[in-house]
Amino acid sequence: MTTVAVLGGGIGGLAASYYLCKSPQVTKVIVLESSSRFGGWLSSTRRSDGAVFEHGPRGIRPAGAVGRNTLNMVDDLGLGGEILPVDYSHVASKNRYVYVNKQLHRMPSGISGLLRTVPPFSRPLLLNIAKEILVRKGKEDDESIHSFVSRRLGKELADIAVDSLCRGVFAGDCRKLSVRSCFPVLFNAEQRRGSLTLGMLLGSGPTPALPPGPLAQRSQTESWAQWSLRSGMQSFPESLSEFLQQSGRVQLHRDAGVQHITPAASGWKIALEDGVISADHIISAMPAKALSSILPPSCQSLSQLLQDISMVTVAVVNLEYEGSILPVTGFGHLIPSSENLGVLGVVYDSVPFPQHNRPEGHTTRLTVMMGGAWFQEVFGSPETVTDECLLARATEAVRSQLGVTSAPCWSWVALQKDCIPQYYMGHFRKVESMRHLIKENNLSLSLIGSSYDGVSVNDVIFSGRTAAEELIGAAV
Template identity: 50%
Template sequence: MGRTVMVLGGGISGLAASYHLIRGRSPPKVILVEGGKRLGGWIRSVRGSDGAIFELGPRGIRPAGALGARTLLLVSELGLESEVLPVRGDHPAARNRFLYVGGTLHPLPSGLRGLLRPSPPFSKPLFWAGLKELMKPRGKEPDETVHSFAQRRLGPEVASFAMDSLCRGVFAGNSRELSIRSCFPSLFQAEQTHRSILLGLLLGAGQSPQPDSSLIRQARAERWSQWSLRGGMELLPQTLHNYLTSKGVTVLSGQPVCGLSLQPEGSWKVSLGDSSLEADHIISAIPASELSKLLPAEAAPLARVLSTIKAVSVAVVNLQYRGACLPVQGFGHLVPSSEDPTVLGIVYDSIAFPEQDGDPPGLRVTVMLGGYWLQKLEANGHQLSPELFQQQAQKAAATQLGLKEPPSHCLVHLHKNCIPQYTLGHWQKLDSAKQFLTAQRLPLTLAGASYEGVAVNECIESGRQAAAAVLGTDLTADPTFLS
């Protein structure tokens, strides 16, 4: 009998792990278990009655770097090349991003000319912050908050406008609590290796080998800033799901796992409500805090560490307007916490992907609300109703973009605990989890957004690495943790 590997979680990380497991040289039997009725996790696309596409989760993927190239390779392997909608480098959605500060939209400076000129909300040209940064000594601490790191190296304005907003846009989180080492490892490494962020980013950490395909070459030649799929991002997990079932993978959806126990011979017994299954190895691609509740008593130290990796909730409000125009052309804008604690930013979906506007075309924007700040709303006794989110989103669209008419279509979704927060010292949690798994030789590998990156590319990569670790190690050897 060949061995059985069970993958917990049918989001993009679990789907990617299953995909790479069955493409290995001697693939194991793979069982994918998902608690919810649908696969794809936070990636979800809804089609309106006019054919417009509304993304309830991620709305585009960056093609940059080795991880971006690997995702494009996956797209080619799945036969989805003809569905790709790219945003080329000369497109306004690639060139223009904005900050909403002081009741005004400010373009973020780009190119040398942009850096040499004063560009509000920054009082001095950003070039000077960069020059000063070259002179600063290297930080001594093993980790630091994003705010403290940015303030120390680039000054208070970059910290409170740019990095504060970036943390809200990527993590829906608070830059004064998030870790620079875990959230922006390239910035942390640049300072460690070259004593300067700018020097580090210019000199690079050495190019990691990249896969090659015609799609990857096209993305590079046309300088894509991001891409989506014609029918919406959910086409990617749906196609992965179809591929897995065609290759004999058992996919169980609507089957929440209620407990994991270790058998005397070292395999897992996985309890699913009224039934149970056995597996030689588990790849967990569910949130760390959920896994912590399922682990057996022997893994209590691991469960304790995983339970401390928290996540925040985000309300996503999709708005469509008939006959409306935006005051600016670009990808979207971010809002620093000092300007508006509840609105994280607004994405101008119609600018990047007009092909998804429907017929007749309507202007689509998405307002992101909440994150770290939702907890405060809840603590202050606010009822987190769809009506409240719709009201806040329409007010933000009216105030920040001049979209004063009521929208023709509105979708409100509250994604509970959807973005893990890598707070100060997150790297130590990963280290102790890794040490425990190695010392105890537990047949368990961790994957997903809870550990080393929340973006789609990073989740797909974590699944790939988890599969490689399982395929490349005998179960009696030390299991690798996101090697």
């Protein structure tokens, strides 16, 4: 195997290239990114006065094998000194809110929070957990998240906490999203232990054996809940791009949109606007629908499956206010769909990462997330909605939900079109079928990225690693 083409220069494509270029079996890696920058949804604005604003993921969790894997990469890139950790004792980790019945409610945490009735819940959550052990195992091979949690922990928890959580993580509707694909740990706990509680206590299945490097060890010792970087999350793909450039084995191409791909005698011909590239293997880090549009007619069955993976659009509005304007301190608040369809949640960015505030003068930075699965219904077409409309809706949410009467001193509206895939029920079967078709038709193609095996930054990076290792292993 000599040449691998990686389609897509987001964090998944860059990660796959990173793992590939460490193998002597790969002679050349060609990264083709259709936009003018690398990093995908990891995007930060760094203002000249020192303030940093995130338009995509703002913090990464260090937990589990996938979390350790990312930190090992960060270590290797020499970014350890740039890390901004937030530990579990931090107020941003302990205080998370939901906005229900036009009021902010702190989510119960710790034993005391589980033992007593905490609004907006009508009884102590420990009762739900105690009863959960007695609930019978589901018989279906998949189930909606709402149905699964209602069945095991009660409808109230599903309607408020889980509905809000799914809006915050997936910008999606928990009544349609698959528990098996979105929360495999919960699904496996029930399947293997018959109970979520027992699954959490005893473990719910094998996890990849991944030794922690110095940074991952530090995260365990210091009990990190999440971390960011001093210059914003965008500095992660920037460092990765630089590393790849310096490796001498990776060619990075911006503004290189792929028109179509065609199977060749050995591998693929990749048609770009200004020429054709040959590759022995393709790793696609493109969204599923985008890949579907460039496949040849001979791959129609695969194209159809890829087309079936829906995406949602999220409006991310960054706001900065003079002074300290928050009525509560914490990570932020989420909003169940029963309360407000359009606004998914508000992150109090200045609380977990005050280092991103401008150094001079006290300010508060917030991010309002809107739309998701409800975008079209609330705002109309993403093509016609204006920044002014989105900004007005975001500032109104801050006024009504946080009681902030002053106007923001700075704002930024980012409309992230088709940014989060929706793993609807049966998603796992679609992904299995795709990979089966690829194998059956002997296509030298790997699928990575958020469309398939997890939407978090950690999941996407790990999917890049898995594909690279499978490819290198097959070439041995």
